[in-house]
Amino acid sequence: MVQPLRSLEVLRVSTQSRPAAVAGAIAGVIREHGQAELQAIGPGAINQVVKAIALARTYMQNEGSDLRCAPAFVDLMLNGEERIGMHFLVEKKAGIAP
């Protein structure tokens, strides 16, 4: 059976998402998979993603690690409508021991 190279779930973040909850999810996925992916549409949701990544950095720094992120534009569907959103790849900072 062929296994997918990776099957990471993308964390979808909205304006209503709590940054601390998203940060906990990021840290959990990073600990298991080494990287996490998030998507958001609109300034309010993107703001929550950025706050969550900043918080997740403090969680990981307490474990002697650190995070970096790579934002990119992505076409997403929202309520049947095509929207341009942002995709965030979050990964451990290279050069820091796991």
Add this chain to the structure above:
Amino acid sequence: MVQPLRSLEVLRVSTQSRPAAVAGAIAGVIREHGQAELQAIGPGAINQVVKAIALARTYMQNEGSDLRCAPAFVDLMLNGEERIGMHFLVEKKAGIAP
């Protein structure tokens, strides 16, 4: 004479900032100093920073490089009032030749 270790200017981004202009500034600072710093207050301004970093990544990728960013909370003064903003350190992705 003692020179400062580094004297990077922090790019201050507002809701009105054009992402393409900010992206050009990021790429310029990164080419000269290897990293750039940005600050923004509020979802609208943070959204412009994220779009600018995504655009700057495409500029740098055309030169065979890539960028990563590290967001962090920061206390800032806006119109004489203390506000919590976001600080973004942007640097070349480690492991990719300059």
